[in-house]
Amino acid sequence: MKRKVAFYTLGCKLNFSETSTIGRSFEEEGFERVPFTERADMYVINTCSVTENADKKFKTVVRQAQKANPEAVVAAIGCYAQLKPEELAEVNGVDLVLGATEKFNITEYVNGLFNQPQDRSGRAEVHSCSIEEADFYVGSYAIGDRTRAFLKVQDGCDYKCTYCTIPLARGISRSDTLDNVLANAREIANKGIREIVLTGVNIGDYGKGEFGNKRHEHTFLDLVKALDTVPGIERLRISSIEPNLLKNETIAFVARPNAFVPHFHIPLQSGSDVLLKLMKRRYMTALYRDRVQQIKEAMPHCCIGVDVIVGFPGETDDLFLETYHFLNELPISYLHVFTYSERDNTEAVGLDGVVPQKVRNKRSKMLRALSVKKRRAFYESQLGTEREVLFESENKAGYIHGFTENYVKVKAPWNPQLVNTLHRVVLAQIDTDGLVRFEWMGGRKDEEGQKKTSREGRLNSV
Missing domain, CATH: 2.40.50 (OB fold (Dihydrolipoamide Acetyltransferase, E2P))
Structure with a gap:
């Protein structure tokens, strides 16, 4: 009988695309993929470490796997596994922890685990490289249902935002080749998928090569134009792009009748220039406002989503209200609100002006309510x-x-x-x-x- 494998993905669309690719590698090795709620011989948990909640969720998921089959092999991969492999190795029920590069070779590690009795009282097997070794690119895509696919085009990040662990978990910015991206897009189209969502850590930085090569062979605009020519794909959607990397030329191209749809998700993080500087973001509110205005002038019906963080160190009541009023006045469509949580090995941990948790929660509720109002207004306009x-x-x-x-x-x-x-x-x-x-x-x-x-x-x- 075939061994069965099940997957659980925490975090972003990029994680989902990589889980799907890793799942296909198991199928090529003869495994049968089943839902996570079913009994399986192996459970793979693709972790996230953007927030404290994602960390806590991991242990809950491990318990789910153990309940489904106490004898199964449980593996942890992904960002949390790269950042804190030893911590995950101590979690009861975990047998294998793989870092940023090792996760793509997971099938090479698991065969030995099936040939030995699982010692639940012991420590998990850990294979995790230094993040500096994560300097190569592995392409991937995920098909969540019959309608939409998440296509990874870029990985890693060279930005040094003071709150973020992603560069520590995923390494330097690097991109897939244009030929590989187009080949994956054609493969997706041949499966009858109607929509592709472009994913990555910082997709506007597309074009940086492997091994730290910073020369852009192709730009993000080159990528957008090339994907627009792939037959069989009805829709192309840009998942998230930094405001400083969203150029007028890209906005103008999306505004023309083509496969790219009028929808942008643009991280803001704060509507206060004071906090943007503390976060070491690469733009100020004036540039962000200009990007939104350019989009709305070209596409009045365009949907614009926004990421925002509340409770960042130094966020006084007045600075929070700056963010609230800035967002309230912008013609945006919805918000993704993140409550700041302290992350080890980030610069923000040492900043003054820690915001009490109750205050963070209150501000989060205010912005979530604003998001409901913004979405309703956008829907009414349509x-x-x-x-x-x-x-x-x-x-x-x-x-x-x-x-x-x-x-x-x-x-x-x-x-x-x-x-x-x-x-x-x-x-x-x-x-x-x-x-x-x-x-x-x-x-x-x-x-x-x-x-x-x-x-x-x-x-x-x-």
Whole structure:
């Protein structure tokens, strides 16, 4: 019988893309991949260490694996495994810890573990290199369902933000070759996937080669233009890009009719120049405001998401209110709010002005409420407009969900025939759960991308 392997991914889209690639390597070795909730011979947990909550979640996931099969091999990989391998090795139930480079060779490490009895009282086996050795690139992509794929194009970061452990966990900035990215995109298209989301640690830095080579053979704009020519991909989405690396030329290209959709996610972190300097970010609020204005002038209907950190050391009430008012005044669409948590080996740990946890939590709630307000206003601005929806594959309480090209989430009564299909609709009203109901247009695209006319040729309310 085939051995079974299950995966659990913590953290970002980049982690998901790498988990998927590692999963395919297990399948090539004869393993059967099963859901994490099922009994398996091996459980692989791809860790994150951006926040303290991600650290705590790891132990909970290990217990889940042990409950499903107490005799299974449990492996920890990813950022937390690179930063604190010895700490993970002491967690009860963990058998193997692999660092930033070793994780891509995990199948080479596991065979021996199956041939020896598991000693749960002992320490896990650890293989973790110095992060300076993480100077090569491994391409990957994840297919979460039939509609969308996360395509990794870049890894690592050369920035020195004072709160961030990612450079310590992933190493220097380096990129895939343009040929490899295009080959992966074509492979994704051949699987019937309609949308690709570009992922990486700092994708706007795309073009830096392996082994610390800082010469850009291709720019991010070159990447965007080349991907736009891949046949079979209906949508391309930029997951997150630093404001200082988002150039006018890229905005102008996305604004033209092509596969790239009008949706940007742009990290801000703080709306106070004082705090941006303490964070060692590479822009000030004036540049950020300019990027948002440029996007909205080129694409008034564009969705703009924002990352923001609350409770950073030195964030007084007045400086927090600067951030709140800055965000409130910007024509953005939603926020991802992160409560600052102290990370070992970061410069921010030694800064003065530590914000009490209760204050951090209160500020987080204020910004989350602002996000709800911003999303509602953006959705309201889109009512009555014609959009194209890509429907997803999950039945959620009798409804199927989908996203417009500009990231408005819609709902309709469950219909399996809608899965992975694109439809022109008119956004009609916001439901009580905050999602948007719509009316059908007179035509749609079927799964082969061909234009079809609806049976009645008129709008039908949903």
